[in-house]
Amino acid sequence: MISVNSLSFLCHNTRSAMNAFLLPLPDYICTHNNIMPEPTKKALLLMNLGSPDSTEVSDVRRYLNEFLMDARVIDIPYILRTILVKWLIVPKRAHNSAEAYRTIWTKEGSPLIVLTRQLQEALQQQTSVPIEIAMRYGNPSPAQAYERLLKAHPQLEEVILLPLYPHYAMSSFETAVEYAKKQLAEKSYPFKLSIIKPFYNEPHYIHALAENIRPWLAQEYDHILFSYHGVPGRHIRKSDTTGCHCLQSANCCETPSPAHATCYRHQVFETTRLVTGELGIPQDKYSISFQSRLGKGWLEPFTDIRLTEMPKEGIKKLLILCPAFVSDCLETLEEIEGRGRESFMNAGGESYKMIPCLNTHPLWVQAVREITGV
Ligand SMILES: C=CC1=C(C)c2cc3[nH]c(cc4nc(cc5[nH]c(cc1n2)c(C)c5CCC(=O)O)C(CCC(=O)O)=C4C)c(C)c3C=C
Numbered sequence: 001m002i003s004v005n006s007l008s009f010l011c012h013n014t015r016s017a018m019n020a021f022l023l024p025l026p027d028y029i030c031t032h033n034n035i036m037p038e039p040t041k042k043a044l045l046l047m048n049l050g051s052p053d054s055t056e057v058s059d060v061r062r063y064l065n066e067f068l069m070d071a072r073v074i075d076i077p078y079i080l081r082t083i084l085v086k087w088l089i090v091p092k093r094a095h096n097s098a099e100a101y102r103t104i105w106t107k108e109g110s111p112l113i114v115l116t117r118q119l120q121e122a123l124q125q126q127t128s129v130p131i132e133i134a135m136r137y138g139n140p141s142p143a144q145a146y147e148r149l150l151k152a153h154p155q156l157e158e159v160i161l162l163p164l165y166p167h168y169a170m171s172s173f174e175t176a177v178e179y180a181k182k183q184l185a186e187k188s189y190p191f192k193l194s195i196i197k198p199f200y201n202e203p204h205y206i207h208a209l210a211e212n213i214r215p216w217l218a219q220e221y222d223h224i225l226f227s228y229h230g231v232p233g234r235h236i237r238k239s240d241t242t243g244c245h246c247l248q249s250a251n252c253c254e255t256p257s258p259a260h261a262t263c264y265r266h267q268v269f270e271t272t273r274l275v276t277g278e279l280g281i282p283q284d285k286y287s288i289s290f291q292s293r294l295g296k297g298w299l300e301p302f303t304d305i306r307l308t309e310m311p312k313e314g315i316k317k318l319l320i321l322c323p324a325f326v327s328d329c330l331e332t333l334e335e336i337e338g339r340g341r342e343s344f345m346n347a348g349g350e351s352y353k354m355i356p357c358l359n360t361h362p363l364w365v366q367a368v369r370e371i372t373g374v
Pocket residue numbers: 049050051052064067072073074093097110112165169171172229230231232292294324325328329330331
């Protein structure tokens with residue numbers, strides 16, 4: 001292969017000289033000055049959960065069907081899942097869900113997708129490594145992102161996949177990775193996929209989270225609630241690689257085990273411990289809860305219940321954040337900022353402040369660069 005250095009002498013008036021011999025000029029040979037960038041070999045793919053294409057009930061229905069028919073989300077046999085999802089959950093949920101999306105939708109679209117794109121743009125301003133986004137459900141799909149990357153960079157050798165979930169769950173990180181791998185395998189793309197593991201304890205991420213919280217601590221508050229997206233306890237046990245650790249004892253998540261590499265509960269505890277440690281928040285000033293449950297047997301305590309209990313326990317001024325998400329979305333803006341606030345205030349709360357997700361915080365942009373090496 002011709003190295004870029006060996007071609008550098010060609011750069012002056014190269015195109016006209018080479019044209020004289022009718023040689024096609026590779027696009028990475030610069031004809032204006034002596035800079036000849038390497039052809040792009042590496043790209044970054046940011047992958048998030050996805051949203052419906054619009055707030056029309058038909059689009060929300062299609063999105064919910066795709067989401068809930070995922071066997072890593074509702075992990076029951078196909079026939080039962082089809083009956084449950086297509087006949088019971090989606091028909092019952094689609095209208096309310098569309099209504100909920102309408103309360104947060106922006107003129108650019110779904111906050112989750114708009115904010116993921118803004119993260120892409122903030123990163124792209126700092127690096128020449130091409131960056132694309134993809135969604136697990138809906139658009140753009142990983143295949144669409146691969147096509148765009150390949151068209152613009154035919155010499156691509158590696159796509160670094162960053163699932164935008166700090167914590168491992170079969171219903172978030174695992175399904176995103178498997179879907180991206182499946183779509184890669186379906187066509188003979190010339191590049192490989194390198195997967196970044198969950199970054200729940202990565203120091204740059206923890207630092208970004210801490211600094212995103214810090215300004216909010218200047219005002220008076222009684223308590224900080226770390227509200228994480230819930231998952232069924234069954235999923236925690238299923239993801240236990242040892243087969244005998246997770247949810248088998250009261251303090252399993254504090255007892256060292258290789259199971260923690262894929263234990264959502266352990267990982268959210270760790271994020272909370274590390275970030276409160278960095279901020280020096282005493283143990284009696286914060287707690288963890290789990291939101292957005294769908295069905296029985298999900299991790300406890302439940303955020304919606306805690307929000308109605310807290311004012312009666314003397315917690316009147318609350319700070320709340322949702323570190324399972326890096327971008328604000330339906331579950332933060334509608335569930336926590338909207339309905340959560342109402343529950344807390346109606347139960348006797350005096351002040352309720354939701355700390356936004358990391359979104360495009362400069363330290364988060366920096367953390368993504370550190371975590372992915374772009
Ligand atoms: C931490 C990330 C997430 C996990 C884990 C997760 C598990 C999970 N979710 C559902 C059901 C629904 N989740 C919905 C929305 C939603 N979920 C996540 C992230 C995780 N989900 C995000 C970021 C969002 C918001 C998407 C957006 O467009 O803003 C919804 C759809 C909305 C609704 O109707 O409530 C459902 C349904 C299950 C069943 C599950 C694990 C088993």
